[in-house]
Structures are given as C-alpha cells and as structure tokens.
Amino acid sequence: MKKTKYLLPVAAAGVLALTLSACSGDGGGGGSTAGSEDCSAYESYGKHDGKTVSVYSTIVDIEATNLEESWAQFENCTGITVKYEGSKEFETQIGVRAQSGTAPDVAIFPQPGLLATQARAGYLKPAPKTVSDLVDKNWSPDWKKYGTVDGTYYAAPMLANVKGFVWYAPKTFKDKGWEVPKTWDEMIELSKKIAADDPNMKPWCAGFESGEATGWPGTDWIEDVVLRAHGPEVYDQWVAHQIPFNDPKIVDSFNKAGDILLNQEMVNGGFGDVRSILSTGFAQAGQPVLDGTCAMHHQANFQAANWPAGTNVAEDGDVWAFITPPIDESKGKAVTGGGEMVGAYKDTAEVQSFLAYLASADFANNRVKLGGVVSANKGLDPNNAQSDLDKLTVQILQDPETVFRFDGSDLMPSAVGSNSFWKGIVQWINGTSSQDVANSIESSWPKS
C-alpha cells in the first residue's frame, strides 16, 4: 500500500514530463530528462501510442488492483492501454469466449492444463522469441515446460504460489506445549494427541466448497501426499498419465490423506462432521484456527488473504504456517505450487511487447513489492517481498534444495484436472472409497 502513494505521483509526473517535452518541441532540459529517466527501463518495449491490449484472468478484487498498478508505469511509457478484466468464472468463460470469437488479446491461465486445451484447439499464438529468451534466463526449465504444448512454446509464467502450507495459531501451540511437526508421522501423532486432549478442539478444519469448482482444495491434499510419499518421479508419471490414476501408489496416497480428512476424530473443527468439509467454503474454512475450535488448516500461501482484516500473520503473531512435512524423507524437501501462465490470442507488436514485460524481472519486482504474491522469477529480489510469509515463500521457491512440482490437477487435461478430479474428491469425502474414486477418475481420462 505504501507503494500506491508513491507510484501515482511518479506516474503522473512521468506523463506530465512527457507532455511538456512534447509541447516544448526543441526538448528543453529538465522535463525531458525526467521523462526519459522514468521510462529508461521500458525503452526496450518500444512505443505503441494509442494501442490497446485486453487482458482476461481469474484475478479479482484487491489482487486485480495491485496487478493493474504493477503495469501502470509500463502503460505510461509505452503508450499501450491495458484493458484488464478479471472473473471467477474464467476457467469456463475463456473457453466460451475463444469459441465464440471474442477472446481477449492476452489471457492469464492459472492452469497449464487449460492452456494446453486452448493451444491444442488452435486458439493461442506461440510466444515470441523475446519472451522465450526471457523465460530461459529467468526461470527454471520446469517452468518453461508448463508453457510448452506439443513442442511449441506458448506462455511465460507470471506469479507463483506455494501450496501445502499448514496454518496454525502459534500462541495455541505454545500454550499447549505442542511442537511444529517435522515429519508426517509426527503430524499424525500430534493430531491424535489434540483429538484426545480437548473435546472442544478438532485437530483439523477443512473446507472444499468453491461453487462449481468445489473439491479443488482436496486435490491439493492428494498432490502433496503423492509428492511427499512417492517422490517427484512418480508424481510426474502420475500427472502425465504414464501410470494410471488408479495406480496402487495413488490410491495409497488417497488413503494417507484420508487418515486425516475422512476421520471423524480429526475433522472438522467448528463446522461439523467429515461431510461438512463439502459444504464449507474454502475461504471460511480456516477461521476456526483463530478461535481455537481447530488447530490446523491446510491451504496455500494465499490463505494469508483469507484471514479477517487485522490478523497478524507472523511467526509470533496470530497465525503462521509450516510446509506440510515430508512423509518419506529420502524423497527430499518437496513442495507443490501453482502459478499463472500468460498466453496470447493475438501476436501484434503491442501484445508481444506486453508479454515481454510480464515475463521480465521488472514486472516480478514491481508486483511483488505491492505485497500478497511472489514469483519464481530468478530476477526477483527477495527483499521486495512484503510480508514474512511472502519472504518465506520466496525462500522456498528460490532454495536450490527444494523439489518444486506444479499443482498436478492444473497440469492434467481439463477433463480430469478441472472436472473429474474435483468431482472425485467430492465423492470421496461424501463416502465413496479411495479405490472407486481413483477408478472413476481414471476412466474419465481423455483417450486422445
């Protein structure tokens, strides 16, 4: 927020300076230097006065405001107007719009699977070379892979999030003398202890309700367990369908997660029985951590935004988080995470220039400075992270020891990743066995 106050006058000054220098014609001293100084970082993107780029994504509310602010300077310096539109219905609407010929110029895809669907349908334009080079420079090869479909490179990553944080109240832990668990087994031990200790407190609270996307928070659980119990190789095979979805290792992972989620003793603090997970909104689900009706809540770093205003998110604050601990320690320090991929439906000069900016370290720094998000861009200065949690997340992302894997359901074909996997989770919580759920998801995997 500090940035808001600072950016607007600077932007205004920049515009003013440009106008002045344009008016004075012969380019008198101070005005034009100020203008070129502000815009020096943006010279490589060229001048595209009067051009417009439309952008469509899932990002709404405060996040959208911050996003627009992070390219305000770019707009001023290049003359491009960015028309931004965010919608929670993006995942379905982007398909509707592409099919009806009203696609945006640029779409920010939260799921590589959806990106691949759109690319294979022939709607997307391959990424320009400048973008591809920037991605080679600033991201690990993994990230480049997520934007590549059938050998063609389409989309640069934008921001990143880390999933699998376990949120807890440090004060409660301290009062009760509980330690932050270092392994999965310790975590289960702790959960059992909490369940036995206090009849008014459940070890976990969870909520998978999310409108038509109901079930997705559950896919995060399964992915975390698969990666931690069976390692990145199995995880990659699973996501790429080189092993079937109902492979015994995956069913076993469902059962491991079920030790917590399907156990009446373990869930669902503040909301009811196991099945209340399905009728509890994912954004509200964590709240009982604050009033002590549950001890832990599994959710990505963006849960930080779901706490009520004024909640202090810090190691010694109201809430803090640890990464879901390893199950098989020999498989390394593993995290799952997500991120956005920027794909284009047009390849005009102004669109390419905008894509290049979004792929740059400048953008990553500008956006992360505004708080609430991080990026896996190597050019990101960790000091730009605004909160303790953002810092922790950047640390995890930039740690060379970390085994990072993209959210599996986002990588799977949309028929699975944003349909049958979600539905499977819903059936699973609602009482269908792990094996049956895995079988039914496997049978929904597209043949072609």
Add this chain to the structure above:
Amino acid sequence: MEFIGEKLLQVVIALAIFAAVIGLIMLLVDRAPKSVKDKVTVAGFLAPAAILMLVGLVYPAIRTSMLAFTDASGNGNGFDNFVWMFTQPEALTTLRNTVIWTVLVPLLSTSFGLAYAVFIDKARGERVLKSLVFMPMAISFVGAGIIWKLVYDYRGPNIEQTGVINFFRDALGMDPKQFLLDAPENTIFLIIVMVWIQTGFAMVILSAAIKGVPVELIEAARLDGANAWQQFRNVTVPGIRGALVVVLTTITIATLKVFDIVRTMTAGNYDTSVVANEMYTQAFRAGEPGRGAALALILFLMVLPIVVYNARVLRKQREIH
C-alpha cells in the same frame, strides 16, 4: 467513459445500417412489377426474420448436431459421445435426474398453482394473496438458488445452525441434516426451489382462466345439485383445459432446460446433475465440446415433442373458437 462512448457509437451505427437495409427492401418491394408484387412483398418482409433465424437458430442447430459426432480434438468419432452418455453411470444419473425433474416440477407447480387459484378465487384480499405466491417469479433462478442454499445450510450438531431448516430441526431436538449432500433426496430439495418459483406462474395463468369460465355454467351446475368438487371436476377443469396445457408444457420446457438452480446450489455434485448443467460442464470446463453437443442434441429431442404437442393443442383451440 471512452469505452461506453465507443459502444454507444457502435449501437447507433448498427441501428442506422438496419434502418437503411429495411428502407432499401421497402423501396425495392415498392418498385416491383405489379404481376409479382404480392410475392415480393411477402418475401421482402419475411427475409430479415428468416435471415436472423438462419444465422441464430438453424446454423447453430446444424453445427451442434455435427459437433455431437466429434471428439475433443474435433475429429469425427461416430456415436461415441452417445455411447458415453448411455453407459457412464454419471451421465446416466444426469439423464435420470432430468426425467425426475420433468415429471415432478410441472405436476407439482401446476397442482399447487391450480389449488391455490381455486381456493383464493373471489376470496378477500385475493390480490395480496396472489402477489405473495407470484413474488418468487420475480427472483432469478440464480438468486433463488442462493437463497435456498442458505435455507438448507448445515452446521454439525452442537454448533450454532446457520440454515433456517436446520435451525428448526435443532430447536425440535432433531439432528441437523445435510440437505444438499444426501442423494437421492437432494434432487427433491432442488426441485422444491423450482416448484417454489413456478407455482406463481401457474397460479396467475390458471386464475385468469378460471375467471374466464362462464358464470352461467357454474350456476347451472350448482342448480343441478353439483357439490364443490363436482363443479370443479366437471365445469372448471374442462373450461380451463387450454390454459392447463399451456402451463404444463411451458413449465415442462423450462424444467428440461433447468441449469441455474443446479449450478448455484450443488454444481451438479452429489448426483444432482441435470442435462443442461452437464452439457455446459462438458463443453466448456472439461474441454469435451462433442459430449456437450451430444447432450444438447438429446435435450433438443426431449423438448421437441412437447413443443409440437403445445402447438397442436393451441391450433385445435383456435379451430374450436
């Protein structure tokens, strides 16, 4: 502002073009030689509507039908989509639910609407009583879905209830119930929402029809010693048969297409999906436009006989009068 200005300009231009085209057609029709003038006039006035029909209805219908025989990448796959529809347990549940909806909603809404219309006919405060039942009609399906989702809301035992029904269950010492999660009755709980909306519609149309039944007939029946039920059965119902058919078929068609209620309340989870919802999900979220199109085609085939029947009854009525 700039954006709105741009759109306004587009609207004005579009209207101007439309007026110019119509004007041109009129002019040409007017100039046509006398011998064919009638035909040209008819063709000239039908053409705009016919073209819009072709572009907006016939072309999409043909394209959807063709799409129904393709897979996700657009290659022909014969009847695979239909095989999927009639073999996958999930898709079968969808079809079954749609049948349940189409049987229950028109029957319940029409009976409740009819009963209400008869009982409040000429009662004191009739207008107020009518508007009370008609009011849900003014709420969108999405709005109604959200309202009823709150009504059905669930919290575990010993936790303060937020849903109206569970609050009362709790007060009566009963365990709270997960209304939307328990198949198969959850479909019934969704159907209640649609009945709640459509009863008003049925009631208004039927009430108007009842008022159109000649008083002489009813009086004659009364003089003949018919009791209230006999009057209703033998005079009122035959007198409003046309209106009843219209109400039943209209609600049936609306029910076949039901989408918003299911989507807002359960998103088709917990075995509550219906054809329209599944069509949208398959086509746009799962990236299987072929399956979506196949479902759309089936929906079309289900609606078709009802529309034909409706049209025939209306035509017969016109012949009688």
